[in-house]
Amino acid sequence: MSRRTRFQWRYIPLVIWALFVAFPLYWVVITAFKDNASIYGGVRWLPWVDFQPSGEAWHEILGGSNSVYGPLSHSLIIGISSTLLALFLGSLAGYGLARFRLRAGPFRNNDIAFWIVSQRIMPPVVTVLAFFILFNDLGLLDTLLGMIIVYTGFSLPITVWFMQGYFRQIPMALEEAAYVDGASRLDIFLRVALPLVTPGLIATCLLTFSFVWNEYLYAVVLTTNNATTLPILIASQQGELGTSWWNICAISVISIAPMVLIAILLQKRLVTGLLGGAVRG
Amino acid sequence: MVESPDPNRDTVGAGGAVPTRRKRGRPLSSGFAGWVFVLPTVLVLLALTIFPLIFSLALSFSNVSQDNGLTFTDRTLDNWRQLLHNGDYWQSLIYTTEFVVLAVIIEFLIGFGLALLLWRRIRFGGFFRVLFSIPMMLAPVAIGFMWRMLYDQTNGPIDAILSGLHLGSVPWLAESRSAFLAVLIMDVWEWTPFMFLLLLAGLQSLSEEAIEAAQIDGATGVRVIWDIIFPMLAPITVMAVFLRFTESFTIFGQIIQLTGGGPGTATTSTTLYAYFQGYQDFNVSSGATIALSLLVFVTVIALMYLAITRRLLLRFEE
Numbered sequence: 001m002s003r004r005t006r007f008q009w010r011y012i013p014l015v016i017w018a019l020f021v022a023f024p025l026y027w028v029v030i031t032a033f034k035d036n037a038s039i040y041g042g043v044r045w046l047p048w049v050d051f052q053p054s055g056e057a058w059h060e061i062l063g064g065s066n067s068v069y070g071p072l073s074h075s076l077i078i079g080i081s082s083t084l085l086a087l088f089l090g091s092l093a094g095y096g097l098a099r100f101r102l103r104a105g106p107f108r109n110n111d112i113a114f115w116i117v118s119q120r121i122m123p124p125v126v127t128v129l130a131f132f133i134l135f136n137d138l139g140l141l142d143t144l145l146g147m148i149i150v151y152t153g154f155s156l157p158i159t160v161w162f163m164q165g166y167f168r169q170i171p172m173a174l175e176e177a178a179y180v181d182g183a184s185r186l187d188i189f190l191r192v193a194l195p196l197v198t199p200g201l202i203a204t205c206l207l208t209f210s211f212v213w214n215e216y217l218y219a220v221v222l223t224t225n226n227a228t229t230l231p232i233l234i235a236s237q238q239g240e241l242g243t244s245w246w247n248i249c250a251i252s253v254i255s256i257a258p259m260v261l262i263a264i265l266l267q268k269r270l271v272t273g274l275l276g277g278a279v280r281g
Numbered sequence: 282m283v284e285s286p287d288p289n290r291d292t293v294g295a296g297g298a299v300p301t302r303r304k305r306g307r308p309l310s311s312g313f314a315g316w317v318f319v320l321p322t323v324l325v326l327l328a329l330t331i332f333p334l335i336f337s338l339a340l341s342f343s344n345v346s347q348d349n350g351l352t353f354t355d356r357t358l359d360n361w362r363q364l365l366h367n368g369d370y371w372q373s374l375i376y377t378t379e380f381v382v383l384a385v386i387i388e389f390l391i392g393f394g395l396a397l398l399l400w401r402r403i404r405f406g407g408f409f410r411v412l413f414s415i416p417m418m419l420a421p422v423a424i425g426f427m428w429r430m431l432y433d434q435t436n437g438p439i440d441a442i443l444s445g446l447h448l449g450s451v452p453w454l455a456e457s458r459s460a461f462l463a464v465l466i467m468d469v470w471e472w473t474p475f476m477f478l479l480l481l482a483g484l485q486s487l488s489e490e491a492i493e494a495a496q497i498d499g500a501t502g503v504r505v506i507w508d509i510i511f512p513m514l515a516p517i518t519v520m521a522v523f524l525r526f527t528e529s530f531t532i533f534g535q536i537i538q539l540t541g542g543g544p545g546t547a548t549t550s551t552t553l554y555a556y557f558q559g560y561q562d563f564n565v566s567s568g569a570t571i572a573l574s575l576l577v578f579v580t581v582i583a584l585m586y587l588a589i590t591r592r593l594l595l596r597f598e599e
Contacts, residue, residue: 010398014409017395021412024427027438031430043441093322100315112319119330121583123531125552125572127333129559130340136351153329160322185314214420216534221560231422235538245430252423259418264411
């Protein structure tokens, strides 16, 4: 009983950090509902108290001249397509690495897995200029297809890493039983193993989508108009019309909201996936 | 326990599952069928990362630029030679390194502290954990813009708070030292969650017994953390720092939105510099050279880091 009444000092740093984390997010959301006067007429903190919320920004980006629909639809098409492609290839490879004994010359499973993951260490700027020249020749610059191709390669290492971790966590008994029953390896993969890792598959899917959704460097170099994504729209707001803070904030809210949802949904899976099943809790 | 990426080990999964599986003659271990699963990914990666890498290398030994119509010219060492004498380039590399080292250390310390606070079940623990993990999921350009707004000297809240506390006004983005700090604070905001989540997972996988035994022996909080928890967390720490370290070097979207690399070139990270050279000025070859040098630099540091930490880990295990 005494424990409950005692003041918990640990809440002080926790609350301080929580405020530090939450305040910028709060600021973006309220700024998306400010108009010219409430932004440039001094600092306003609370809606309805020291400024009147305005829907001006939302009118402009949802219906007006500065529409969000193009980049939003590009982001969705590119994000979903490349996520699904990377997930398809990545679960196959993850399964192969987790369940088979592979050899390529002196290289074994862990060498191959390491090679695949190490692609992730490569700074994107190393390949982006090569893609720029290649896509220029192939006519893939500023196309949805080009971006889907680039982002599939970009996401693949991490999906392989995650999926092999998830496959290693499930027991092999069911797959062996199916094998004894005469099922083909592809059948075992699709009907036995894959359903068992569904939660991991969903987590990997959400995380991969978030990488593609947020990516900026490839998008800014390889797109100009027909395949621009939301981050490009956010970045391009500056300069053109001065800086219309409320617009950028409204677009940022559209970009951020699904990611906050994913962060909430993923929770613990995020970590177990990242560590490739290496942490057993 | 954590498996660090170790190319010399030949076991699948925990506890060397492959050899035992083989002894028992398990049916799924034949190699050829495995390649059917893995080969598509290997081919895609060869096409989408290894080929562009080689292409990039070719660019760096050529002179592809807007002036030359973006076509290849004679082979040349000029790009690499010029890089050695390019003060802006070295400055960007020094800036990036300073930034990365400081950011990773601060993020680790805060992340570890927060993980310790939320390790044991407490009320609202779940709420804090979710909230703390949000920033790392957001778009870098959105984060960069968000902080630019916050740092704004006339209409931003940070200065309003500082002057409200009579601490004066800070020209955040206008002076190089404060701009360095501004980028650092933004990065700490964005990436402390990563350290926090990994270390929390590490803490939760520790055996309670060793810690309780130490506490019964009369060890104080700090000693328990330093002597018991820290060595047990060493593998996951090594991995978390490795991942953050290599990825921090590629910082781009946040900085380009927050400072645009300025004032002057004070916060121009190497990726930013390669982008300015290769894309904005269309000196593609020069940009590719800078990018490749960054890859070499990061790889060398990563290998050194892995070599050093492997020794440290062995010492911890003794």
